[in-house]
Each structure stands twice: as structure tokens, then as C-alpha cells.
Amino acid sequence: MRLLSKIGIAAFIGANAKIFFRLITSLILILIFNLIYAKYEALLLVTSPEKLFIPLYIYTAIVMSLIVWTLISFKLFSSFKEAEKKIEIKNSFVNKPNDYEKIRDVTKHPTLKSFKDKLVSHE
Numbered sequence: 001m002r003l004l005s006k007i008g009i010a011a012f013i014g015a016n017a018k019i020f021f022r023l024i025t026s027l028i029l030i031l032i033f034n035l036i037y038a039k040y041e042a043l044l045l046v047t048s049p050e051k052l053f054i055p056l057y058i059y060t061a062i063v064m065s066l067i068v069w070t071l072i073s074f075k076l077f078s079s080f081k082e083a084e085k086k087i088e089i090k091n092s093f094v095n096k097p098n099d100y101e102k103i104r105d106v107t108k109h110p111t112l113k114s115f116k117d118k119l120v121s122h123e
Helices: 002-015 019-046 051-076 079-092 098-102 115-122
Strands: none
Touching: 002 019, 019 051
């Protein structure tokens, strides 16, 4: 039973890896921008507090865009059942039969005519 739950969790994380990457990236960037803004805030409060609004607006715009970017990606979030299906679909593209590779090169096969072309050529 534990093995099945570990496989389910692995499939869940694998199917939602892009969303987890966005979440972690957003959190790291927000923390970095927070540290940078805190330094500028302390400096501007001492030197010229009237210019504090410019970095505040920039900081707010960046943080809000990162939050919106992360929240938009949550609509792509899949449940445990959907995660297994997504992994299966991804693997089917990677492990496709050789027949698909054989017909990939169009120059190796004769030109195919549509039904309309066949009718026109007989007249």
C-alpha cells in the first residue's frame, strides 16, 4: 500500500512539476526583491523619503505580477487521478512505435492524391 501511495505522489509531482517550479521560482524572486527593497527603503528613508514611492511602485508591480503568474498556473493543476493520465500521455509520445518514425520523412513515400485530384486527372 505504501508503494502505491509513493508512486501516486511521484506521478502527482511529475505531472505538476511546471507548477511547482513556478511556485518555487516566484517565492524565491519575491524574497530576493523583498530583501533588495528593504535595503533601498532604509536608505531612502534616511536620505530622501519623498523618492520612496518609485521603488515601492516597482516592487509592488513585480511582486503582484509574480503572484498573478503563479495563480494563473494553478488552473493547470491536476489531481492525483489526472496526474497518472498525464504521465501516461507524456510517455506515449516518448515511447511511440517505430511505425511513426518510418512515415515521418515524407520524401520516402509516394505523393498521395486526394479524391478531388483523382477525379480531375481522369477527365
